[in-house]
Amino acid sequence: MKKPVIVGILFMILLGAFLLSAGCSDSSTGTTPTLTSTTTSTTMATTSTAAPPSIAMSTDKPLYVTGEMVKLKVTNGLDVPIWYIGYPQLDLVFWEIERAQNDGWQRLYFRLPILEDGREVCRINMYERPIGAVTELKPHSDLLYEWNQKICPEKMRVTEPFEPEMIERGRYRFAIRYSLNTVKSEANETEPWKRPIELGKTKIVYSNEFVLE
Numbered sequence: 001m002k003k004p005v006i007v008g009i010l011f012m013i014l015l016g017a018f019l020l021s022a023g024c025s026d027s028s029t030g031t032t033p034t035l036t037s038t039t040t041s042t043t044m045a046t047t048s049t050a051a052p053p054s055i056a057m058s059t060d061k062p063l064y065v066t067g068e069m070v071k072l073k074v075t076n077g078l079d080v081p082i083w084y085i086g087y088p089q090l091d092l093v094f095w096e097i098e099r100a101q102n103d104g105w106q107r108l109y110f111r112l113p114i115l116e117d118g119r120e121v122c123r124i125n126m127y128e129r130p131i132g133a134v135t136e137l138k139p140h141s142d143l144l145y146e147w148n149q150k151i152c153p154e155k156m157r158v159t160e161p162f163e164p165e166m167i168e169r170g171r172y173r174f175a176i177r178y179s180l181n182t183v184k185s186e187a188n189e190t191e192p193w194k195r196p197i198e199l200g201k202t203k204i205v206y207s208n209e210f211v212l213e
Helices: 003-029
Strands: 055-059 070-076 082-086 096-101 104-107 114-116 119-121 133-137 141-147 150-153 170-179 182-184 197-199 202-206 210-212
Touching: 055 170, 055 202, 082 197, 133 197, 170 197
Parallel strands: none
Antiparallel strands: 055 070, 070 141, 082 133, 082 170, 096 104, 096 170, 114 119, 170 202, 170 210, 182 197
8 A cells, every 4th residue: 555545534533533522522511400399388477466465354253152251352454544434332232243044144233231330231212313333443453352252132211220131043144344534424414323424435344254153
């Protein structure tokens, strides 16, 4: 074989090897796109909502035996005062009481005993006009009361003192009427026995139910 032919063959071999090497190099250094999976985590924020401040009325127990002291508490949880009707007389109270009936609740009407010579007695004057006075319960404060379950039932034409009675056994709840504001009485000049200051729009709060057995 002639030398120029051999040289030409060698040249073609070297050229092919060079091109092959270049192709492999481009392939190995190429950039391959990488798919990144992004997971978005959505967290639900749990908000703890405290109970709004309010007026509450409660007894210290759900069950009482005959003659046991019933302790009552009214709490003003508001940032403003509330107003209720209070009485200087010992036989009148700021609270009402209702007894459970088959068809709902029935309000009871009575007075409480007073002390005379160290003993509890009932005195009822049918001509008396107990009007009470608008009384303040300050913000974030309590009104406390204790009751021994004795009552003075309403009786007609009674002028002499008589012995109190124990309230009947049953299921009960207390109630209080209150207002967030007071108003001047318009009828005070023509009806002087009325309060000069009255409650504004009233609301009512009930206590828990309790049993007297």
